[in-house]
Amino acid sequence: MDPAAGLTALAYASGVTVALMVAIYVCSHLLLRYGLVPLSAAFSFSGFNVPLFYLLILPGTVVHELSHVLACLMTGVHVRDVRLFSPQANGVVGWVTHDTADPLRRGFIALAPFLGGSVAIYALIRFVLPPTEVDPLTSQPVDLALGFKAAAATIVGIVRSSNLHEPKTWFGLYLLFSLGYAVAPSRQDLHHLVAGGLMVIGLIMSVI
Secondary structure (H helix, E strand, C coil): CCHHHHHHHHHHHHHHHHHHHHHHHHHHHHHHHHHHHHHHHHCCCCCCHHHHHHHHHHHHHHHHHHHHHHHHHHHCCCEEEEECCCCCCCCCCCEEEECCCCHHHHHHHHHHHHHHHHHHHHHHHHHCCCCCCCCCCCCCCCCHHHHHHHHHHHHHHHHHHCCCCCHHHHHHHHHHHHHHHHCCCCHHHHHHHHHHHHHHHHHHHHHC
């Protein structure tokens, strides 16, 4: 494969993944904030609000924490404690405690939920929701801008072609919502990402 074409395909796949993840994340939070929360309040589901919220975020939280665990195993960082889903009074719903690591490995572990969520969402769209014409992992568009437009059109096509009478469609949308909501890094993850990113920038600057 031509190196330039390979870089274009990689940029396309990465860009589509990031754009899709951001869109799903934003839509999930908007739906929860302006849809589900007001609806539950309007019908006074006082005893049902918290269990419903936990049910909505459960799959995404499990993927989030499992991604941290896998990243620890890949980087050789010892895992001390794992709670894939254990809601606490302070709002924490899951956690992974691990040994101290250098900034680079901490940054990778912090980024893991985004990577794991990307894989999970890709698999969900690929195998559960209606088939798409554009596959960001195999497509190599001649023009990157046209590739993004085709990907956006494909995503819209998925929504339009979804059969709302099929349980599989609703299950897929539920998982998509949950993954989109829980895939974002936590505050601690963001702190590690910034530290790791600064270290990478410092290494690059020292080489240059």
